[in-house]
Amino acid sequence: MASLWEYANPLKFMRTTDWLLPVVAVAAVVVTTIGLVWGFFFTPDDFRQGATVKIVFIHVPAAMMAINAWVMMLVASLVWLIRRHHVSALAAKAAAPIGLVMTLIGLITGAVWGQPMWGTWWAWDPRLTSFLILFLFYLGYIALWSAIDDPDTGADLTAVLCLVGSVFAVLSRYAALFWNQGLHQGASLSVAPGTRMDWAYKAPLYICMVGFGLIFVTLVLAGTRTEIRARRMKALVARERMA
Amino acid sequence: MIALLVRDLRLAFRAGGGFGLGLAFFLIIAVLVPLGVGPEPEILARIAPGILWVGALLACLLSLDRIFALDYEDGSLDLLATAPVPMEGVVSVKALAHWLTTGLPLVLISPVLGLLLYLPPQAYGWLVLSLALGTPALSVIGTFGAALTVGLKRGGLLLSLLVLPLYIPTLVFGAEVVARGAQGLDVATPLALLAGITAGAVALLPFASALVIRINLR
Numbered sequence: 001m002a003s004l005w006e007y008a009n010p011l012k013f014m015r016t017t018d019w020l021l022p023v024v025a026v027a028a029v030v031v032t033t034i035g036l037v038w039g040f041f042f043t044p045d046d047f048r049q050g051a052t053v054k055i056v057f058i059h060v061p062a063a064m065m066a067i068n069a070w071v072m073m074l075v076a077s078l079v080w081l082i083r084r085h086h087v088s089a090l091a092a093k094a095a096a097p098i099g100l101v102m103t104l105i106g107l108i109t110g111a112v113w114g115q116p117m118w119g120t121w122w123a124w125d126p127r128l129t130s131f132l133i134l135f136l137f138y139l140g141y142i143a144l145w146s147a148i149d150d151p152d153t154g155a156d157l158t159a160v161l162c163l164v165g166s167v168f169a170v171l172s173r174y175a176a177l178f179w180n181q182g183l184h185q186g187a188s189l190s191v192a193p194g195t196r197m198d199w200a201y202k203a204p205l206y207i208c209m210v211g212f213g214l215i216f217v218t219l220v221l222a223g224t225r226t227e228i229r230a231r232r233m234k235a236l237v238a239r240e241r242m243a
Numbered sequence: 244m245i246a247l248l249v250r251d252l253r254l255a256f257r258a259g260g261g262f263g264l265g266l267a268f269f270l271i272i273a274v275l276v277p278l279g280v281g282p283e284p285e286i287l288a289r290i291a292p293g294i295l296w297v298g299a300l301l302a303c304l305l306s307l308d309r310i311f312a313l314d315y316e317d318g319s320l321d322l323l324a325t326a327p328v329p330m331e332g333v334v335s336v337k338a339l340a341h342w343l344t345t346g347l348p349l350v351l352i353s354p355v356l357g358l359l360l361y362l363p364p365q366a367y368g369w370l371v372l373s374l375a376l377g378t379p380a381l382s383v384i385g386t387f388g389a390a391l392t393v394g395l396k397r398g399g400l401l402l403s404l405l406v407l408p409l410y411i412p413t414l415v416f417g418a419e420v421v422a423r424g425a426q427g428l429d430v431a432t433p434l435a436l437l438a439g440i441t442a443g444a445v446a447l448l449p450f451a452s453a454l455v456i457r458i459n460l461r
Binding site for chain 1: 401458
């Protein structure tokens with residue numbers, strides 16, 4: 001019976017991604033382009049925010065992926081710790097820099113938007129603060145990966161760090177909420193009734209979110225493939241030396 | 244385990260530096276901040292809770308890499324790993340020793356530094372209480388960070404990068420207790436949350452630390 005765990009086999013993973021990666025990559029480019037072009041050129045200006053509202057089409061998807069990337073790393077780390085599939089550990093490793101960049105994009109676009117709207121580049125608002133903290137967690141995780149030579153030890157240690165870090169990241173989020181009431185508006189998209197965003201903005205925003213998700217998948221797959229190839233090369237060099 | 248605790252305490256007192264260093268660092272921070280910010284009592288009183296908590300946090304950080312590094316280098320850690328004491332116990336004892344040599348002195352000296360920073364009189368009790376409740380969490384979290392980086396040659400800087408984000412919740416609630424105490428507000432909520440973090444960290448993190456030490460000793 002076919003199961004998800006088959007893809008934990010590096011060979012199977014490489015074979016599948018051989019055709020899957022280009023498909024996802026093209027889809028990511030197309031969807032993101034449609035979403036951004038629609039969002040930037042075919043939506044009306046907001047009556048109070050003017051054209052600055054359009055930064056939401058980058059800001060919200062990037063912020064969403066910044067958190068989702070950490071969740072994905074958490075799941076991958078658990079899979080590695082429990083079932084010892086190397087592809088999983090390498091995928092977590094590949095996801096970290098992407099999550100870091102997404103966090104940075106979220107922070108920078110937020111600052112660019114906040115300057116004209118709130119009159120400040122930065123405010124110690126719970127959401128902004130939690131994102132800065134998330135950024136620090138990404139930095140620590142990546143630094144630990146790059147500091148350890150032995151790949152399996154590195155995978156183990158970073159996986160444990162990811163688990164413990166997740167708990168403390170959530171704690172920090174609530175600590176930040178407790179510490180200061182914010183300037184940031186509520187969630188842009190909410191299932192609760194009475195959300196204020198119009199469909200004219202919502203539709204391209206959803207498309208952008210899907211696009212950013214696809215970009216993330218593309219980059220993680222590509223990064224994981226690179227890591228697998230790097231491992232193979234190391235193994236080949238080691239074998240050469242033994243002979 | 245008691246023998247291990249006594250041994251660690253003796254090493255900290257005798258090897259020189261380990262014990263007094265954190266305290267001296269705490270003192271220096273309390274001296275440097277007024278020099279940098281200016282001597283106005285209102286400003287200092289306003290920022291004193293935060294400064295004292297950040298100072299305590301950094302002073303704790305300073306001695307973290309000593310927890311495992313020496314034992315790792317001379318092989319005692321391998322012996323401890325094969326000893327009948329479970330690794331979780333070893334890690335907890337190490338954290339306790341770190342707290343007794345770093346956290347507890349910080350708690351005891353903090354009222355004096357509060358005096359230097361014009362901390363309002365009604366906040367002294369809350370300062371001591373919040374540090375007494377919060378520093379065990381700092382030691383336990385720090386032990387986890389030290390365990391993560393024990394095998395690395397130059398782990399010191401990485402250790403601070405890993406541990407400081409983990410300290411954020413403790414810092415927020417701890418400083419909040421003192422700040423609210425200084426203004427005469429109700430401190431029950433942040434105090435309970437601070438105690439919760441400490442209790443959770445003391446109960447759960449030794450398992451993670453022990454796991455990490457085992458991985459590093461492989």
